[in-house]
Amino acid sequence: MIVASNLCKSFGELQVLRDINEEIHTGEKVVVVGPSGSGKSTFLRCLNLLEQPTSGQIFFEGQDLTDPKTDCNRLRQKMGMVFQQFNLFPHLTVRRNITLAPTTLGLQTAEEADENAMRLLTRIGLADKADVFPRKLSGGQQQRVAIVRALAMNPDVMLFDEPTSALDPEMVGEVLDVMKELAREGMTMVVVTHEMGFAKEVGTRVLFMDEGEILEQAPPEEFFSNPKHPRLRDFLAKVL
Amino acid sequence: MAWLTSLWEAVWHWLSTAIFAPIWQEIYKTVIEAGRWRFYVQGIGNTLLMAAVACLIGVAIGLLIAVVKVVHASSGEKPKGWLRILNWFANFYTTIIRGTPMVLQLLIIFFIVFAAAPFHMAIYVAALAFGLNSGAYVSEIIRAGILSIDRGQVEAGRSLGLSSAQTMRLIVLPQAVKNILPALFNEFISLLKETSVAGWISVVDVTKAGDLIRTRVPNFSPLLVSAAIYLAMVLGLTRLLKGIERRLSQSDRR
Numbered sequence: 104m105i106v107a108s109n110l111c112k113s114f115g116e117l118q119v120l121r122d123i124n125e126e127i128h129t130g131e132k133v134v135v136v137g138p139s140g141s142g143k144s145t146f147l148r149c150l151n152l153l154e155q156p157t158s159g160q161i162f163f164e165g166q167d168l169t170d171p172k173t174d175c176n177r178l179r180q181k182m183g184m185v186f187q188q189f190n191l192f193p194h195l196t197v198r199r200n201i202t203l204a205p206t207t208l209g210l211q212t213a214e215e216a217d218e219n220a221m222r223l224l225t226r227i228g229l230a231d232k233a234d235v236f237p238r239k240l241s242g243g244q245q246q247r248v249a250i251v252r253a254l255a256m257n258p259d260v261m262l263f264d265e266p267t268s269a270l271d272p273e274m275v276g277e278v279l280d281v282m283k284e285l286a287r288e289g290m291t292m293v294v295v296t297h298e299m300g301f302a303k304e305v306g307t308r309v310l311f312m313d314e315g316e317i318l319e320q321a322p323p324e325e326f327f328s329n330p331k332h333p334r335l336r337d338f339l340a341k342v343l
Numbered sequence: 344m345a346w347l348t349s350l351w352e353a354v355w356h357w358l359s360t361a362i363f364a365p366i367w368q369e370i371y372k373t374v375i376e377a378g379r380w381r382f383y384v385q386g387i388g389n390t391l392l393m394a395a396v397a398c399l400i401g402v403a404i405g406l407l408i409a410v411v412k413v414v415h416a417s418s419g420e421k422p423k424g425w426l427r428i429l430n431w432f433a434n435f436y437t438t439i440i441r442g443t444p445m446v447l448q449l450l451i452i453f454f455i456v457f458a459a460a461p462f463h464m465a466i467y468v469a470a471l472a473f474g475l476n477s478g479a480y481v482s483e484i485i486r487a488g489i490l491s492i493d494r495g496q497v498e499a500g501r502s503l504g505l506s507s508a509q510t511m512r513l514i515v516l517p518q519a520v521k522n523i524l525p526a527l528f529n530e531f532i533s534l535l536k537e538t539s540v541a542g543w544i545s546v547v548d549v550t551k552a553g554d555l556i557r558t559r560v561p562n563f564s565p566l567l568v569s570a571a572i573y574l575a576m577v578l579g580l581t582r583l584l585k586g587i588e589r590r591l592s593q594s595d596r597r
Contacts, residue, residue, distance in 0.1 A: 153498050180504030190499035194517050204503035207513065249499075256503060 104129045104260060104291055105150055110159035112145055112315075119145045121315040122159070127260070132292045134302040134323075137312035138338060143295045146312065147264050150293065151182045164259070180208065183253030187265040189245040191237040197224070197248050198233040201255045216255070223251035227281055243274030247281050254285075261285065263294040299342060303327060311335045373564045379556050386552030387572060393470040393548065394535045400474025401534065402527075405481025408433045410511065412482070413489050417497075433482070440479035446540045448472055453544040462545060469541040477534050484530060488523035489515055521591060528584040532577055539573070549573060 105127040112120040119142045127133055135143045148154040150161060152168050152175050161168040163178050192200050201223065202216035211219060224230045227247045229240075237245055246266060253261060263282065267275045279301055286292060286305045296302065302309050302323055309326040311319045311334075319332045327343070330336045374380045415422055415430035422430070440448070452472040453465060460468055492515050500510030542551030553569030 151502060153502065176501075176504050176506050179502060182502070184499075184502035186495060186499065186502075188493075188495050190493075190495040192496065192499070192514055192518075203513065204500075204505055207509055208504055253503070 104164060105293075106160075106162040107146075107150065108160050108162070110146070110149060110161065111157045112142075112149060112154060113157045119315050120149065120156075123315075123317060125310070125317060127291065127293060129259075129291050130289055130307075132286050132294070132305050132307045133310060134306035134308070135293065135295045135310045135312060136297070136299070136302060136338075137310075141312045142315040143310075143312045144264055147262050147293060147295050150262060151179050151184055153184070180204075180210070180256050181259045183256060183258035183261040185246070185250050185253055185261065185263045185266045187268050189237075189242070189249045189269070191245055191249055191252070193237055196234050196236055197229070197240070200237065200248060201252045204252075205255055210256070219255055220251075223254055224248075227251055241274060242270045243277045246270065246274075246278045250278070250281055250285070260291040260293065263292065263296065265295055265297070267296065267298055297342070299327070311338065313338070369562060369564045370568070372560050373556055373562070373568055377559075379559070382547065382552035382555055383549065383568065383572065385547050386549035386569075387576070389466055389541070389546055390535070390538050390548040390576070393466060393473060393538045393541060393546070394531075396467075396470035397473035397477055397534055397538065398531055400471065401477030401481045401530070404475065404478030405485050408436065408478065408482035409485035409489060412486055414507065414511075437479045437482060440476055445473075445476055445537060446543055448476055449540060449543055465544045466541070466546045469538070469544060469546050473534060473538055473541075476537070477530065480530055480533075481527065484526045485519070485523055487526075488519040491522045492518050524588055524591065528588065531584065532580055535576060535580060536573060549576075 107123055107125045110120055110123040110125075111118070123146060135146065137143045145154055149156050150163075152161065156169060159169070163182065166173055166178060168175055168178060191197075192203070195203060198217065198220050201220040202211075202213070205211040205216045205219070206213055221230060221233060224233055227250075229244060229247060232240060232244065232248075237248065240248065250261075250266075266282070267278050270278065275298070279298065282292070282294070282301070283305055292305075294301070294306075306323045308320060309323050310317050311326070311330075311332070313334050319326070319330065319335050321329075327339065330339055374383065411426070411429045411433045415426050415433075418426060449469060449472045452475070453460065453468050457464075457468050489511075496514050496518065497507075497510055500514045501507065505513070538548055539550040541548045542554060545551075547555065549569050549572050553565045556565035556568075
């Protein structure tokens with residue numbers, strides 16, 4: 104579904120991604136872990152071109168995103184993204200946050216989008232917050248709304264960029280629960296996270312990144328019980 | 344207490360003959376005699392007209408320039424050719440406007456750019472000149488307002504598939520407005536006063552009106568009346584704008 108080939112990204116002198124080749128298949132739940140500064144967020148943000156790769160290509164459903172002729176706005180509609188800082192639109196109600204993109208892009212009528220938003224909000228138990236502004240919500244509630252805002256576009260894949268890192272500990276669970284449910288429904292997911300428990304439980308494949316490279320990848324059982332690369336062993340010893 | 348009353352009467356008599364009467368006479372000569380108030384009325388009308396038109400032009404230009412600069416700055420290492428040209432022009436414009444005196448800009452626009460304009464059109468040329476001038480300052484105000492919005496907002500909009508123009512219009516600008524308004528209102532007040540140089544191209548604004556009357560009433564009051572009129576206009580405008588600002592910040596606390 105997503106193919107990254109020879110992906111490189113530098114910020115000035117600093118090389119953040121070194122020649123990454125990776126493929127994400129439909130239905131996979133790929134969890135990316137690694138120390139901070141390892142390039143895992145940059146890798147994720149390159150997948151929907153929030154970061155412009157310095158070189159290399161990204162293919163999404165067969166189309167080259169890095170080709171200037173590609174309409175990347177249209178492709179992004181099919182790639183939902185959830186951010187560490189939620190990034191809800193503070194000047195719009197929860198309902199409007201969810202319906203803005205589908206109605207603006209002409210994918211749904213106002214009524215359809217509204218119905219869809221209410222259905223999604225009911226699913227995460229926040230139907231009563233539809234007409235509230237985001238600042239009135241807790242961090243966990245905001246992040247759940249951010250997830251359904253992305254889902255309202257009916258994406259083919261969901262990208263999560265450390266979705267629980269900015270949350271108070273007691274709110275991490277409610278967000279992970281929504282993500283687990285999403286995984287059970289078969290959504291293709293790429294998740295950058297520090298939640299090893301989530302990686303074990305939900306991941307179909309875990310990638311370990313360090314210094315801009317994917318050093319090791321394996322299904323979670325093997326990844327956690329039988330790490331091979333010394334840097335991964337070192338990393339797991341610190342976080343587990 | 345009789346002495347107190349007579350003292351007050353003496354003071355009052357002195358006040359009215361030595362202070363109030365001359366002031367009244369002065370104002371009478373300046374404002375009322377020979378219908379001179381009509382100069383002021385004309386001046387107020389012209390000043391407000393120029394300020395209002397210039398304000399609209401300034402905001403339109405300012406918004407355009409600000410968006411060009413922000414889009415150029417955020418488009419990474421290799422912006423498209425037409426964007427580079429627009430950005431170059433935007434920088435050129437703000438540099439020239441901010442680097443030269445207002446009066447000179449006014450004279451150049453009236454006597455060189457619009458050399459063929461008849462004198463009765465001078466007020467519109469002046470309004471255009473003030474608008475062009477204000478646009479450069481407004482663009483910086485709006486640019487700062489746009490930059491005050493967290494990058495994550497743009498990223499969230501783009502990640503949903505919105506174009507950069509849609510993100511700007513629906514997500515960034517509505518939020519930036521609240522940060523822009525106080526500084527923008529300040530600029531409006533400056534603009535109102537800056538129109539006072541329109542007399543250079545023979546527009547009778549409040550300043551020019553006072554100056555014209557001064558040549559007929561060789562005294563101090565014509566210019567002071569002009570000053571008082573500006574003060575009143577600025578105070579009125581300040582109140583109006585404060586009211587708008589308060590209304591907007593109330594809706595903010597929902």
